[in-house]
Amino acid sequence: MENNRAKKMYDYHVWANQQVFQKLKQLPDGVYGDTIKSVFPSIKEVLVHLYATDITWLEIMKGTTVQDTFKKVEQRRKEVDGISLNELESSYDELAKDYDNFLTSQPDLERTIVTEHPKMGACEFVLADLIHHVVNHGTYHRGNVSAMLHQQGENGAPTDYVFYCLK
Template sequence: MKHKAKQQYDYHHWANNRLLKHLHHLPGEVYSKQVNSVFATVAEVITHIYRTDGMWLSVMTGDPLEETMVLIKQHEQEVEGQDLGGMETLYTAMSNKYESFFRSQEDLDVILSIEHPKYGKLECSIAELVQHVVNHGTYHRGNITAMLRQQGHPGVPTDYVFYLYDKS
């Protein structure tokens, strides 16, 4: 039986893909047009979600903080200057890394001990961190919907219930 955290990640992947495909159907300038919002452009939000997903995967795999920091810098370099198609390719690669990670895990409820230089020590399960990744993505996909509406374009429904309908 599929672990709930894995299903949640599958939803996250589905929602990201649905949004990226929707963006392809909008005028090209929508992706990089400056708007007065939480982020300056839709592109900035897309790259932020990607970089954050990568950071948390590094944490979940047990990488030391120093290694995670190097990976964050690598992800910043990867996304620099990427257009929507390039980001779609990076998202697919990230999803493949998550899938590989999930296959390698016997227990997503195992407790990890995380040390953060600013926030201190946290003990939580991999499943809880996956929930955070999903929640973070949902929040920022909402930002993108608002940004699209500011530009006169509709968003695309990415609520969890639409995922359930789509997969049934």
């Protein structure tokens, strides 16, 4: 499993999220939660969105129905509503462990799964492709965080994949 590219990409996703949390913990409290005019109303909202979406895809990969997945995501969103940056980081850490347990238990990340989508019907996905989607989605939204930090006069965290490879 250690040579699996999809797992390596997910490990990068975890590392990059950690870089963002470390950066945010160095900044004044308001930077994380203050409302700004951007793609999301606050950096916190970006991080909650990313967290909820990562839960969604893990549940889909596990074979959970879409309806049960949405219920679980809504429950977890409520649990993280109003929590501190450190508490949200802990939630991310727990989710990363859930992903790791799932990924290491899979004998074949190249296998195809079928899931029902409420608007698109039955959809087929290769597990590794979904992992790459999770990572790509995270990269996109970490870019939102970086732009939002710049709007507030702060620098973003360096999270390019090459920096992960060089660590």
